Amino acid sequence: MTDALVRFRGVSKSYDGRTPVVTDLDLDVSRGEFLTLLGPSGSGKTTTLMMLAGFEDPSAGSIELDGVRIDTVPPHRRGIGVVFQNYALFPHMTVAENLAFPLSIRRLKREEIATRTRRALEMVRLPGFGDRRPQQLSGGQQQRVALARALIFAPKLVLLDEPLGALDKQLREELQAEIRRIHAQLGVTMVYVTHDQAEALTLSDRIAVFNEGRIQQLGTAEAVYERPANPFVAGFIGESNRLAARVLDATLLRLEDGSTLEAMPHAFAPGTAVLVSIRPERVLLGPGTQGLANATTARVEEVVYLGDHSRLRLAHAGRTDFVVKLPRQEAVPQPGSLVDLAIPVAAVAVFPA
Template identity: 60%
Template sequence: MSEASAKSDEILVSFRGVQKSYDGENLIVKDLNLDIRKGEFLTLLGPSGSGKTTSLMMLAGFETPTAGEIQLAGRSINHVPPHKRDIGMVFQNYALFPHMTVAENLAFPLSVRGLSKTDISERVKRVLGMVQLDAFAQRYPAQLSGGQQQRVALARALVFEPQLVLMDEPLGALDKQLREHMQMEIKHLHQRLGVTVVYVTHDQGEALTMSDRVAVFHQGEIQQIAPPRALYEEPKNTFVANFIGENNRINGRLLSRDGERCIVELPRGEKVEALAINVGQVGAPVTLSIRPERVRLNGHSGECINRFSGRVAEFIYLGDHVRVRLEVCGKTDFFVKQPIAQLDPALAVGDVVPLGWPLEHARALDPLLEQ
């Protein structure tokens, strides 16, 4: 088994009670306790202002925690300057030296670390091969495309073989196709090298595609940290359910609870059986979360415990699947996602159809507070 595939439980980075405030009043990062495992690909995901980039910058050494401690490989790095942390960095704007060739850009982190000329040229050659840029060693950044420049920035972060690589929205400036290609390339590089990667993005698809674990940030706190599938299928609260993927939200109140299951009453009196994930007392408001791809239409809804009818309002065609907007239980924006092959071609706007969803795909969560 390769080093990379043997995910270690050894902790490389530890945030302990870390806080950050710029004005002494408002905490951008509230009370961060986070362990990052050696060799994992961890993504910090969240909207703008959620504290994810600030957390990354404190780890890099460009920001200082207001309180708490950050440890790297078992020692506190709160007062260690960035260049002494043995950390590689990749930014969105590449930050390459325009007056240096690709090879010189890659040699720079090695020469400041005092490596010999022979070692430097060997390492530069190896890392150029790794990012498939062997033929571009003598070019200048301005002569490269965005994707090639991003590859050079990636190579420069890896060339001195750091134990940790931090990436801040590194693919934000690339077009969709190139971005998706680079996502896979970074993921495969990570698997090959076994280096620990901490990646910041606000793009949920990117986080789900690339990561071993994802930490969802909101208002300076981690709302949930889990592998991608668990995060999508088992959100712990309404914020995570809404932020990751598409989600049908229906507000109601808790009618009864029996262990892990509960019954939720909707505003017009309909009752839904759901999993009680994050609910208060009986009578308290809850938000139901149901993924659009888990809703079954027509005959497929026959065996579902939760059955309703919906009026078809709109079809939104997306190539491989269709989103059908329906009016269900008084909501005008209830979505069902259907693969093209499964869509009934006779279905038309205005049709009233039976629909349903299994109990295990309805999650009763905390009430949605309008942001």
């Protein structure tokens, strides 16, 4: 990466000297990028963010910001904006005073502080809220203020630690749009931590998928969803049907029930045990699927209506938990009926067992 603002090199972290939380992390964050660290609880994503912020010390390795090593620099001297899930606003201060605080400790002039505070409130669409106390604001408004405070001193880097985790779904989606707008407007580098896959797909230029202290895959939202690097990524981001199989040749697999499945060419030797992953929305249903690749019939076990789509559970390939997602406008078969289905070859991802 030619224009990296942040560099992790060989960074590891263990709290007890024995159990690794982050292991040998190498990661570059581009200038102006929105990078999301995504993973389950205990995967190492938050520890990585806290080491970058300066609230945790690496056990090994180095961290650089804009070419300067910062892993020995205290947090308040790193010049990084941080937004937490719990807002961390000062309750005894007004909104304007909260926003002014990082400017006053940098000894900016009163007129400059007033101008920046007004602009920050306008940026997060809260003009006229400067005289209110945090407890007089909704959760979403408090999080907007926290974001404005992290941005008001024009940092090179802003870190966001699950900032929307305490909000309801509709408000989360509204603030996701606000964060995207502000990032596009300012062009500031942002590193965002979440366990919410949909949030990561919505916000990110790139996603680093963490598990067991290591990055499992680093790439665009489309890449990690459409071309997962391993079964963990395929299962963690979105939903997947996972089937055990054995390789017959370079494109043909035999499933556990004896049926065959055609896949894209792969490098596994005949006889190798593999794991197949198929996204539910990639499966085709209906009479028009006859004659397509991997065409067969299946029995509908269950139908769940979810508004914008229906989720079907099918008896297929020797299992009764094969999931297909149908868009709302398509006719939905009833439980107990037989349906024609086809699985596009490109939708069959093959991994080591």
